[in-house]
Amino acid sequence: MAQLEHKAAADRVDRETLPMAKFTDPRHTATGEPRAQVALSGLRTLWLNTGTLCNLACANCYIESSPRNDRLAYLSTEEVVGYLDEIEHEGLGTEEIGITGGEPFMNPDLPAILRACLERGHWVLLLTNAMRPMMKQAEALLALRALAAERLTLRVSLDHYGPAVHEAERGPRSWAPAIAGLRWLTEAGFHVTIASRQLSGESDAALRAGFAHFFAEHALPMDANDPRDLVIFPEMDEGADVPEITEACWGLLGRRPEQVMCAESRMVVKRKGATHPVVVPCTLLPYDTRFELGETLRDSAGPVALNHPHCARFCVLGGASCGAG
Structure with a gap:
């Protein structure tokens, strides 16, 4: 019995002295310091993930979208309207609705979802690869442009200003259809911006110089040096070790919690087989699922613990945001 008690005590000591794994405790980092949290200052942007199905299977898609990935189901118009109603009833003052996927145009309800958002007076930022799924909805898009052209922005994903890097990421024959869709959007009078990534190893300045030449070559009305026209996201290396963000980091890094994306945004997703979306x-x-905040926007209003590598890699250290500006 004494041997068993001694072993149990030794096991307790081992557990107490061994370092805790990073990004496990929402309150403390692996070193025991208070973990940084971000309070919701106001719901400026509500993102809708319309489903993870996509016509492409990109090599480094952070959400692993593909023609077969349906882990996030299509949001329905009715479900989206429920959240728009909550914004109105709660007086949340939400300005922008962001729409992402997957490829949003794979969702057959997308035109109706866009119309519902625009008719409520929201600004809409729609992320797309501008390929065949979008062009199949060209007529519906033109009708929406007539409804509220100034409040609808389409952000087209181009991983580089040249086809080689883009197709290495997105697959063969993905460049020409994207350029054709991009040119159709601009010629039809839509407000279009570009989202790119630091896949090539070039500096921000070099990428912007390359895109400036690309915009001029294709007569595209965008300023490569304007971060609203050309967003260049840092590449997220899933295998890279990143530090946890403590409360003390804000002062050390010269950053403030209100600068982080979750200070003013939330996203609605619907998991495959679920009866209701979650925020x-x-x-x-x-x-x-540790980051599910509830089924309603009211439920999701609490602070968010920065308890994921992406919080450090992308938002705090990378200084990036998915919003329009």
Whole structure:
């Protein structure tokens, strides 16, 4: 019995002295310091993930969208309207609705979802690869442009200013259809911006110079040096070790909690087989159920613990945001 008690005590000591794994405790980091949290200052942007199905299977898609990935089901118009109603009834003052996927145009309800958002007076930021699924909805898009052209922005994903890097990420024959869709959008009078990534290893300045040449070559009305026209996201290396963000980090890094995306945004997702969508803090955390904040926007209003590598890698250290500006 004494041997068993001694072993149990030794096991307790081992557990207490061994370092805790990073990004496990929402209140403390692995070193025991208070973990940084971000309070919701106001719901400026509500993101809708319309489903993870996509016509492409990109090599480094953070959400692993593909023609077969239906882990996030299509949101319905009725479900979206429920959240728009809550925004109105609660007086949340939400300005922008962001729409992402997957490829949003794969969702057959997308035109009706866009119309519902625009008719409520929201600004809409729609992320797309501008390929065949979008062009199949060209007529519906033109009708929406006539409804509220100044409040609808389409952000087209181009992973580089040249086809080689883009197709290495998105697959063969993905460049030409994207450029054709991009040109159709601009010629039809839509407000279009570009989202790119630091896949090539080039500096921000070099990428912007390359895109400036690309915009001029294709007569596209965008300023490569304007971060609203060309957003360049830092590449997220899933295998890279990143530090946890403590409360002390804000002062050390010269950052403030209100600068982080989850200070003013939330995202609605619907898991495959679920009866109701749920709200998560941001676009980067669609699958981690630890970050489910509830089924309603009211439920999701509490602070968010920065308890995921993406919080450090992308938002705090990378200084990135998915919003329009």
